[in-house]
Amino acid sequence: xxxxxxxxxxxxxxxxxxxxxxxxxxxxxxxxxxxxxxxxxxxxxxxxxxxxxxxxxxxxxxxxxxxxxxxxxxxxxxxxxxxxxxxxxxxxxxxxxxxxxxxxxxxxxxxxxxxxxxxxxxxxxxxxxxxxxxxxxxxxxxxxxxxxxxxxxxxxxxxxxxxxxxxxxxxxxxxxxxxxxxxxxxxxxxxxxxxxxxxxxxxxxxxxxxxxxxxxxxxxxxxxxxxxxxxxxxxxxxxxxxxxxxxxxxxxxxxxxxxxx
Amino acid sequence: xxxxxxxxxxxxxxxxxxxxxxxxxxxxxxxxxxxxxxxxxxxxxxxxxxxxxxxxxxxxxxxxxxxxxxxxxxxxxxxxxxxxxxxxxxxxxxxxxxxxxxxxxxxxxxxxxxxxxxxxxxxxxxxxxxxxxxxxxxxxxxxxxxxxxxxxxxxxxxxxxxxxxxxxxxxxxxxxxxxxxxxxxx
Numbered sequence: 001x002x003x004x005x006x007x008x009x010x011x012x013x014x015x016x017x018x019x020x021x022x023x024x025x026x027x028x029x030x031x032x033x034x035x036x037x038x039x040x041x042x043x044x045x046x047x048x049x050x051x052x053x054x055x056x057x058x059x060x061x062x063x064x065x066x067x068x069x070x071x072x073x074x075x076x077x078x079x080x081x082x083x084x085x086x087x088x089x090x091x092x093x094x095x096x097x098x099x100x101x102x103x104x105x106x107x108x109x110x111x112x113x114x115x116x117x118x119x120x121x122x123x124x125x126x127x128x129x130x131x132x133x134x135x136x137x138x139x140x141x142x143x144x145x146x147x148x149x150x151x152x153x154x155x156x157x158x159x160x161x162x163x164x165x166x167x168x169x170x171x172x173x174x175x176x177x178x179x180x181x182x183x184x185x186x187x188x189x190x191x192x193x194x195x196x197x198x199x200x201x202x203x204x205x206x207x208x209x210x211x212x213x214x215x216x217x218x219x220x221x222x223x224x225x226x227x228x229x230x231x232x233x234x235x236x237x238x239x240x241x242x243x244x245x246x247x248x249x250x251x252x253x254x255x256x257x258x259x260x261x
Numbered sequence: 262x263x264x265x266x267x268x269x270x271x272x273x274x275x276x277x278x279x280x281x282x283x284x285x286x287x288x289x290x291x292x293x294x295x296x297x298x299x300x301x302x303x304x305x306x307x308x309x310x311x312x313x314x315x316x317x318x319x320x321x322x323x324x325x326x327x328x329x330x331x332x333x334x335x336x337x338x339x340x341x342x343x344x345x346x347x348x349x350x351x352x353x354x355x356x357x358x359x360x361x362x363x364x365x366x367x368x369x370x371x372x373x374x375x376x377x378x379x380x381x382x383x384x385x386x387x388x389x390x391x392x393x394x395x396x397x398x399x400x401x402x403x404x405x406x407x408x409x410x411x412x413x414x415x416x417x418x419x420x421x422x423x424x425x426x427x428x429x430x431x432x433x434x435x436x437x438x439x440x441x442x443x444x445x446x447x
Contacts, residue, residue: 002438005430012402014380015387019289019306020299026307027281031314033274 025081029053034079037068043192044161044180050080055106059159061180075158076111107159115143119153126167128193130223131200132255133171140256147171155179166190173204195223203237210238210257212249219244224255263330269317270325277314284331285310287404288338294399295342297388305345309338332410339396339414346392386436394429401426 003011028034030053037050039062046062050072057076060068065082072080109117118141126132134154138147154165160180166189170176175197178186187197203222212219213230219238220227238244241251241258251258265283268276288309293302313334317325387395400406400414401422411426412419 002434002441005434008430008433008437009402011379011383012387012398013405015294015384015399015403016290017286017293019285020303023285023289023303023306023310024278024281027285027310027314028278030307030311031277033277033314 028079028081034081035072035076037072037080037082039082042161043189044185047161049162052076052078052108054108054110056159056162057108057111059161059180105162107163109158111158115141115146115149116153116156118143119150120157120159120163120165123154123157123165123168124163126164127225128164128167129195130221130225130255131167131169131190131195132221133173134168134176135171136221136257137168151176161189167193169200173209174201206237207239208237209240210244212236212238212244212247217249218252219249219257220252221255221257224252224257226252226254266325266328266330270322273314273317277317280313280330280334281310284334287331288334291335291399291404292338292342294384294387294403295339295392295396296345297384301345302342305338305341309334309341312341313337329410329413332406332413335400335404335406335410336414339400343392343396382440383437386433386440389436390429390432394425394432397422397425398429398433402430 025034025036029036029051032053035050035052035057037048037058040047040049044061048058048060048062048068049056050058050060058072060071062068069080072078107120109120112120119137122137122140134150135144135147137154138144138150141150143149150168154168155177157163157165157179160166160178166178166180166186168176175183175186175190177183178189190197190200200223208222210219211222211227211230213234214236215234218226219236236247236249238247238249244251265276265279269280285306289302289306292305292309293299296302296305316337320328387398390398396415397411400411401408406414408419408422408426411417411422415422417425
């Protein structure tokens with residue numbers, strides 16, 4: 001039986017549908033009004049990872065959502081919402097990224113100073129399973145005397161874990177502080193990346209800063225991937241760059257240890 | 262001028278969320294009626310609202326006060342939805358695409374399934390209408406815009422809009438009729 005147009009009109013009204021939940025958040029994020037966050041698991045424990053339309057803004061230890069929102073507003077001046085869709089996206093990102101943070105991840109560092117940005121982007125270059133001293137970052141960004149400032153900038157790293165400030169250690173080789181849960185957490189993070197913090201510190205305590213190979217005549221930071229390939233019988237330990245060059249060694253081009261005391 | 266517009270003019274960033282809350286269902290339903298599948302509809306809805314925000318950011322106070330918010334938003338959405346159709350190959354509307362709400366089996370499963378089916382069928386037939394008629398029918402009868410509002414959205418005289426809505430309905434009626442005849446023949 002053919003429906004009358006009046007009947008059709010009523011049936012058409014049933015096609016009105018609520019918009020999916022994700023729309024609101026996506027619009028807020030897409031227009032830059034608000035940011036989004038997800039919870040993710042990492043070697044550093046449960047984390048909040050927040051992102052704006054420009055990239056990841058912030059990583060914090062997960063706790064109370066409301067507190068996080070309040071702190072986020074205070075720090076970034078924007079609201080932040082939990083979003084299921086981004087959850088999927090960021091979770092998969094975070095999974096791969098905790099291993100290889102620099103790969104494909106976009107960071108929103110607009111809240112940082114230029115100096116802080118230089119420091120953080122430099123820290124990104126340190127591969128998993130390796131560490132560099134604060135002084136190395138200072139020198140690499142063209143500010144060799146700003147070692148303390150580098151430490152401060154890393155201490156304020158808004159995106160720990162993904163920007164691996166845990167891979168930066170004291171210039172005397174000790175592991176040092178960590179903003180995301182203290183030194184113990186930093187050790188655990190390094191351990192999860194295949195480093196033994198105790199071995200690292202023992203080497204440092206003996207005054208060893210670099211290791212070289214007497215076959216190549218090149219010296220490295222002890223955790224440089226090239227240093228790890230030196231066989232024990234050809235491994236030479238060094239106390240300083242001056243010591244190394246006096247013995248005729250040149251700095252490795254990968255970890256660039258030169259100039260760091 | 263509405264309260265919401267007053268607030269928009271004062272503080273766009275913090276009040277735009279109210280606009281989204283107030284209009285997202287209307288925009289989504291309209292877009293869904295035009296493009297025929299949820300995935301595209303969600304994307305176009307999001308795009309339309311983000312564009313609306315960006316446009317408002319460039320408007321002066323007075324212009325925001327004078328806006329007729331609903332037809333203005335709907336116009337952005339309709340234009341984007343039609344662009345989306347143009348970019349796509351001929352539409353194939355699958356039932357799953359049209360209605361994919363979680364199906365509760367606890368309450369009146371039969372009734373629910375039937376309604377779901379009916380709704381899907383109607384959406385499918387709607388998608389078969391010429392796009393001009395489809396837009397007019399969706400705006401008038403799915404979302405209940407007035408003829409004046411539709412005329413504003415489509416930049417067409419009210420008389421033309423009425424004709425399009427009417428012809429759309431008649432065409433839809435024929436589609437339903439032939440569909441039911443098919444069922445009888447089977």
